[in-house]
Amino acid sequence: xxxxxxxxxxxxxxxxxxxxxxxxxxxxxxxxxxxxxxxxxxxxxxxxxxxxxxxxxxxxxxxxxxxxxxxxxxxxxxxxxxxxxxxxxxxxxxxxxxxxxxxxxxxxxxxxxxxxxxxxxxxxxxxxxxxxxxxxxxxxxxxxxxxxxxxxxxxxxxxxxxxxxxxxxxxxxxxxxxxxxxx
Amino acid sequence: xxxxxxxxxxxxxxxxxxxxxxxxxxxxxxxxxxxxxxxxxxxxxxxxxxxxxxxxxxxxxxxxxxxxxxxxxxxxxxxxxxxxxxxxxxxxxxxxxxxxxxxxxxxxxxxxxxxxxxxxxxxxxxxxxxxxxxxxxxxxxxxxxxxxxxxxxxxxxxxxxxxxxxxxxxxxxxxxxxxxxxxxxxxxxxxxxxxxxxxxxxxxxxxxx
Numbered sequence: 001x002x003x004x005x006x007x008x009x010x011x012x013x014x015x016x017x018x019x020x021x022x023x024x025x026x027x028x029x030x031x032x033x034x035x036x037x038x039x040x041x042x043x044x045x046x047x048x049x050x051x052x053x054x055x056x057x058x059x060x061x062x063x064x065x066x067x068x069x070x071x072x073x074x075x076x077x078x079x080x081x082x083x084x085x086x087x088x089x090x091x092x093x094x095x096x097x098x099x100x101x102x103x104x105x106x107x108x109x110x111x112x113x114x115x116x117x118x119x120x121x122x123x124x125x126x127x128x129x130x131x132x133x134x135x136x137x138x139x140x141x142x143x144x145x146x147x148x149x150x151x152x153x154x155x156x157x158x159x160x161x162x163x164x165x166x167x168x169x170x171x172x173x174x175x176x177x178x179x180x181x182x183x
Numbered sequence: 184x185x186x187x188x189x190x191x192x193x194x195x196x197x198x199x200x201x202x203x204x205x206x207x208x209x210x211x212x213x214x215x216x217x218x219x220x221x222x223x224x225x226x227x228x229x230x231x232x233x234x235x236x237x238x239x240x241x242x243x244x245x246x247x248x249x250x251x252x253x254x255x256x257x258x259x260x261x262x263x264x265x266x267x268x269x270x271x272x273x274x275x276x277x278x279x280x281x282x283x284x285x286x287x288x289x290x291x292x293x294x295x296x297x298x299x300x301x302x303x304x305x306x307x308x309x310x311x312x313x314x315x316x317x318x319x320x321x322x323x324x325x326x327x328x329x330x331x332x333x334x335x336x337x338x339x340x341x342x343x344x345x346x347x348x349x350x351x352x353x354x355x356x357x358x359x360x361x362x363x364x365x366x367x368x369x370x371x372x373x374x375x376x377x378x379x380x381x382x383x384x385x386x387x388x389x390x391x392x
Contacts, residue, residue, distance in 0.1 A: 015223065021230035028237035032244055039244065042251035049258035056265035063272035070275055073282035080289050127285050130292065149300040159292055160299050166318035166329075180292055 085156050085181040087116060087131055093179070096156060097135065104147045106139030109172070116181065130159070131181035136174045144173045156180065297321060297359055297385075305355050313342045317378075325360065325384040327367070332377040339377035343369065347381060361386040 003011075012019040085093045093113055101108045114132040119125055137147055144165070151158045157180035165173045216222060299321055306316060306328075313333045320327040332339040332346070343366070351362045360383040368380035 015226065017227045018223075018230040021227075021234040025230070025234045025237045028234070028241045032237065032241045035241075035244055035248065038248055039251070042248060042255065046251050046255050046258070049255050049262065053258045053262050053265070056262060056269040059269040059272050060265060063268075063275065066272060066275055066279060070279045070282065073279060073286060077282055077285050080285070124284075126288050128288060128292070145300055145303055148303070152298060152300055157289065157293055160321065161323070163299050163321040164318060165303075178292075180289060 080157070080180075081182070083155055083157060083180070084128060085131055085179045087129060087181050087183055093131070096154070097133075100147060100150045100154065101137070104139070104143050104150060106137045106143045106147045109136040109138055111135045127182075129181045129183060130178040132161075132176065132178050134174075134176055136172060138167075138170055138172050140169065141171050144171050148173070148175075151175075151177065297326070302326070302359075305353075309349060309353055311342060311346055311349070313339070314346050325363075325382060328381040328383060330379055330381070331372075332379060334377075336371065336375075336377070340369075343377055343379045350381070350383065356383065359386065360384060 085096070090113055094111060097108060097111055112134045114134060116129045116131050119129060137144060139147070148160075148163075152160070158177055159180075160175055160177045162176045163173065165171055302321075303319075310316065315331045315333070317329045317331055319329065330343075330346070332343040334342060347364050347366060350356050350360075350364045356364075363384040363386070365382050365384075366379055367382045368378075370378050372378055
């Protein structure tokens with residue numbers, strides 16, 4: 001036995017509420033099912049946007065004082081730059097030591113500017129060179145010590161790599177040091 | 184004697200032979216539902232309930248989608264607003280990093296383990312009366328200190344050993360060398376003084392995090 005259209009119509013007329021609700025429920029179920037797939041897509045999209053938005057916000061939050069800090073670094077680097085020796089200015093560089101010699105009263109027995117080591121190239125190449133010097137000075141202990149302090153706290157950045165001191169009243173100090181330099 | 188329950192013949196012959204009957208013409212489909220609560224009520228109730236549940240689920244899902252959509256739109260607006268300043272900040276930060284790298288380069292250069300003049304001055308401060316320093320060598324691994332200890336053989340040896348202990352305990356030197364101070368050479372010169380050589384090794388650099 002099969003239901004004909006008239007039978008269905010008769011059932012619908014007999015139970016209008018039930019049939020109406022059933023049709024509505026079927027429509028809603030289909031609609032819910034069809035739209036259901038959009039939820040995870042929207043959630044994923046929202047998560048992406050939120051991540052991106054938070055990243056941008058974090059960038060802005062972290063950059064609050066960045067301009068001032070950057071300016072401070074630029075100023076510091078300009079100062080450092082002015083205190084670096086130029087490898088090619090040999091006479092000027094040696095004059096630096098002669099001036100300290102004259103000020104402290106010691107005697108420079110030996111002074112040589114050596115060839116700086118080759119620097120690695122590329123994007124991360126160091127900006128500054130380490131310009132090596134070998135020198136020997138003689139003088140009384142206090143003067144020699146003053147000479148060393150002047151070098152360590154002088155206008156050029158100095159790094160003493162090795163030092164040996166010997167002697168009695170007049171001491172001899174041999175130094176191997178580097179000054180921060182630019183090509 | 185006959186049993187009491189036995190029918191007599193007259194009574195049995197007076198009863199009809201065929202049982203009484205009547206036709207049933209009732210049409211149950213057309214008859215009203217006489218149950219206390221009609222079946223239609225349950226069917227309708229269940230249908231309405233199902234429809235309401237599905238309607239609520241649908242509305243909730245649509246509300247959720249709408250909320251998500253609004254949030255996405257809000258984030259899009261925020262992102263669009265922040266994109267330009269953020270890109271500028273990132274570009275500035277790259278410049279900052281470049282400048283910082285140069286500063287670090289210089290900091291590494293000047294960050295020597297030992298300030299020679301400070302070392303010599305500190306040595307002069309703690310030097311015992313019977314010990315004289317003849318020289319020192321400052322190397323990558325540490326400092327070689329050469330000195331002379333005056334006194335009788337046993338006294339001079341004691342002074343030298345005491346000086347080593349003093350160097351090991353000195354708060355300034357322990358910062359640089361730890362307690363790694365060793366006598367590398369000891370010999371007596373013709374005048375009777377004790378020449379000694381000490382090795383003060385730098386503490387290993389702390390591991391970078």
